[in-house]
Amino acid sequence: MSRTNRLQDLIRVLRHHPGPIGGPELAAALDVSLRHLYQDIAVLRAVGVEVVNEPGRGYVLPPEVRLPPAALAEPAPADGPAALVFYTNPLSRGGIVHWMLEELGATYRMVTLEYGAAMKAPEYLAINPLGKVPAIRHGETVVTEAAAICAYLADAFPEAGLAPPPAARGDYYRWLFLAAGPLESAIALNDLGVAPTPEQAMRLGCGDYWTLVDTLAEAVAGRPYIAGDAFSAADVYVGSHIGWGMQFGTLPRRPEFEAYWAGLRERPAHRRCEAHIEQVLAR
Incomplete structure (x- = not known):
């Protein structure tokens, strides 16, 4: 069954059921798993259909809820x-x-x-x-x-164009996932005041915090981008960690980090994100 039909059936059952209906009962009525039911409810909420979960009673679709056309439309293709x-x-x-x-x-x-x-x-x-x-x-x-x-x-x-060609992705994957794995782990341990001994560091995937800091600083030294001559998703991820790290004190303000981050933080896309956060905090 297509998602369109699943969503239509879900709305139909909620509209016509006399009062709240529990998740297992609703899933059984739709002949879907609980996981699929929860995912479909999340989809409806994402397009503005507020399915209410009344604690201890179940799901209900308030009569005043309007159904936007997008809720019943066939989903766009995977790249839509x-x-x-x-x-x-x-x-x-x-x-x-x-x-x-x-x-x-x-x-x-x-x-x-x-x-x-x-x-x-x-x-x-x-x-x-x-x-x-x-x-x-x-x-x-x-x-x-x-x-x-x-x-x-x-x-x-x-x-x-945010990923290099497949044959040129060595640095791209290397630094993207170094930041996601070893760097995050080492920063967390250091921030918690955990200082592994050399023997313990050998057993950790992240190794030693200061070795990681030196390695990352060398990787960005004198380079506007970390994975070649063009901005990529690796810069989004690594740059975010360096920017946040310096802001919150989990990474030192080394000249290499300052110069690299200065070249990224004023990108229009990043400025739009900062403006969004400022609006949220203002509210």
């Missing part, structure tokens, strides 16, 4: 603009993906989730079982983890 939904919180790593989306110039719908109940609701756990943001839904594809999302989007929208 209407198919891209971005789940985030402005004060999260979702900012990395937001910047990436703005660099792409893609059309997307942003769904902002508050920390706490909204991220742990079954509808969102069907998107990301960890209950964390960011995540994206692109057509039928769900991707979580900021680095993975950046890499995926660069490939899904090749016209944006």
Whole structure:
């Protein structure tokens, strides 16, 4: 069954059921799994159909809720603009993906989730079982983890030119995933005051914090971009970590980092993301 038919059936059952209906009962009525049900409810909410979950009672579609045409339309192809939904919180790593989306110039719908109940609701756990943001839904594809999302989007929208040609992706993959793995782990350990001994560092995938700092500084020294002669998704991810790291004191303000970040932070796409955060904080 297509998603269009699933959404139509879901709305029909909710509209005609006398009162709230529990998730298992609703899934059984639709002949879908609970996971598919939660994902479809998340899709409806993403396009503006507010399906209400009454605690202890179940789901209900309030009679005053209007159904936008997009809720019943056939989803766009996997690379179509209407198919891209971005789940985030402005004060999260979702900012990395937001910047990436703005660099792409893609059309997307942003769904902002508050920390706490909204991220742990079954509808969102069907998107990301960890209950964390960011995540994206692109057509039928769900991707979580900021680095993975950046890499995926660069490939899904090749016209944006945010990934090098496959034969030239050595540095691109190397630094993108070094920042996502060893760098994040080392920063977290250092920020928590954990100083592994040399023997312990050998057992850690991240190794030694200061060795990582030196390695990353050398990688960006005298270079506007980290993976070749053009800006890429690796710069979005690595640049975000360097910018945030210096801002919050988890990375030292080394001249190499300052120069590299100065060349990225004024990009129009990044400035739009900063303006969005400023608006949110002002509210």
